[in-house]
Amino acid sequence: MQADEDMRKKVEEALKKTAAYGEDFDLDEYGIAPHDVESTDNLSELSEEDQRTLLNVGFTPSEENRAGSFIMLDNAVSHTSMRDKDVVELMSLKDAMKVHDWLKDYSWKLVKPDADKYTAMSYLQEADGYFIRAPKGKKLKMPVQTCLLLGSKQVSQTVHNIIIVEEGAELDVITGCSTKHGIEKGLHLGISEIYVKKGATLKFTMIHNWAEQIGVRPRTVVHVEEDGTYINNYVTLKPVKSIQAYPTVVLKGKGAFARLNTIAVAHPGSELDLGSRVIFDAEDTKAELISRTITTGGKVIARGEMIGNADRAKGHLECHGLVLGKGGMQRAIPILEANVEDIELSHEAAVGRIAREQIEYLMARGLTEEDAVGMIVRGFLDVGIQGIPDELKADIDATIAKIGESAI
Secondary structure, eight states: OOOOHHHHHHHHHHHHSOOSSSOOOOGGGSEEOOSOOOOOSOGGGSOHHHHHHHHTTTOOTTOTTOSEEEEEETTEEEEEEESOTTTOEEEEHHHHHHHOGGGGGTTTSSSOTTSSHHHHHHHHTTOBOEEEEEOTTOBOSSOEEEEEEEOSTTEEEEEEEEEEEOTTOEEEEEEEEEEOTTOOEEEEEEEEEEEEOTTOEEEEEEEEEOOTEEEEEEEEEEEEOTTOEEEEEEEEOSOOSEEEEOOEEEEOSTTOEEEEEEEEEEOTTOEEEEEEEEEEOSTTOEEEEEEEEEESSSEEEEEEEEEEOSTTEEEEEEEEEEEOSSSOEEEEEEEEEEOSSSEEEEEEEEEEOOOHHHHHHHHTTTOOHHHHHHHHHHHHHOSOOOOOOHHHHHHHHHHHHHHHHHHO
């Protein structure tokens, strides 16, 4: 993982640059998160407060119905467990690099170390993270769960994850990102490189639940081979200072498919710059990008981009945004690019408020105005995410109820 001299110089130069767009965080204002934290073998021994933090990002401390669990606290791995090592491989990336010499051919190959100051920081810190591998032909019946947890004040957490789903394998990952109680200000820099091999399937759900003064800068690239399938669900419903996420999926093999769902709420003081990009680099590939965003006073930029480079590619981009309350802003930026003749790309974008007639229709059937707004918001945000625990569903319902109250 050690950089060669030429690359290190490029990365060091990238570290000095300001962000190309969005809020620019001064990295010097944040310390380096600790690399030495206490490990936890039995998650049931965690405090009730810590267990609640995990549950609120879809992580089940009991590990019931989970194939494996991984927790990274600050810049160190604090917990790793697996039910069956023959079905899935789960460990820290640094340990995996020691075990698998071939893994160097996957590390920093999709995400460029000098892409921006945040990738540069993670590269120079030789960031650790999780390594997940589903062996060829293995089909997991239960998801792997991971949590990236910020536990120290005013520090930057640097993370580098690699997922490999080998030929014909099926993997479901639920990952949560959060802060421990009492941590208000910090920075999360997360690099993820994901490989979906021929005929493989990966369902990846990410749930964010940060404190109000946290800056979040994930950088993700996904490589999908022939007949591979990648399903991504991204959820952020709680107040946060700034999130900038724009994962790129490259459909490299014939018949590859991707679907990316984004569900987000921008509260007052929050700035969410979210979206996704798909590059169609092989024939007969398909993709759907679905975005559902709400502002109750914060700023939302919903981006979506499709670049068609191969014949018979089909893609649909859908950006819908609601403005509830005063002071909020919604901006939808759909981009379609066709570089071949035989291609079909489409988009649908709409932003605005809830129609009064919808509310009155439900009130005429016995609902209060608050319940009517809540029902509309719940339906608006529902894109069919599965596999999250009941405790998280209850927390989501409580958040939606508060949105309904604020919208009246």
